[in-house]
Amino acid sequence: MSSVIKVEIDIDQLRQVIQEEVTKAVDKVTKQHQLPPMLTRKQLMELFNISQTKTSELLNRADFPVFREAGVLIPTHLLFRWIEKHTRWVEENTSFFEKTAM
Template identity: 70%
Template sequence: MFREIIAEEVAKAMQDFRTTQLPPMLTKKQLMELFNIKDTKASQLLNREDFPVFREAGLLIPTHLLFKWIENNTRWINENTDYFKKGVTA
């Protein structure tokens, strides 16, 4: 369920991203706005071992690594679930 929520929010964020320029490093607040998530879910993401966080200068998320992380996790969903196949007719 968590991965489905993230996939939906990423899709929404990608629509907004096309019209918005993002900074090279995101704050937690910017991440929350981008993914349209609350503090608890953002904290869960930031505490994952595989989530890209730069802690040496505070708590920052490198934007380019965030999008690589999204691609890697979306690829996992594609290969291991039928989430993106729902609603597709052949």
Template identity: 50%
Template sequence: MSETNSGIPLIKFEMDMTQLRKAINEAVDQALERHSLAGSLPPVLNREQLMKFLDIKSTKASELMNRRDFPVIRELGHPKILTHLLMKWLEDHTEWVTENAGSGYKQVV
């Protein structure tokens, strides 16, 4: 393994153009989806918006909002959820990420 001028390790690997195009297209599609979704939601969600966004009923919304690790703010009168923290929470609690991405996984937002 060699290093760049800044001392960062340089990893070399081989990939054919079809694989490279597929990987790039998937990454771009995911980024576009993430940013278009995040851009269409208000920065702070109320209970009804949360229920609509997650397609859940009142009981499940109450269950989520009472979890210690759920990003709810109660200091604003009625409970509110910060959208960017909800997205992070959803990602952190997605089984696929835990089972497949490994410990080195870190999303760049």
């Protein structure tokens, strides 16, 4: 027994969806390249729009990328990798995605 599914796609709507996703991806990459290679605690707070308490909680997580040999510095490329792996935490505890959607 074979099944056939027929799908109709509006090309203009598909193009619009693709364009929106490409724009989001370009914005994300652009934002990453505008940041310094290492963020300070204050820059992290501003980027995530979080309080000192929430920042301390984040910096004390075992899985959070922190370079402590020169003070408290966060490698930007590792931060964005961490965000991708921990999107739920970022959505629930920061306004990071609200700012990037603008």
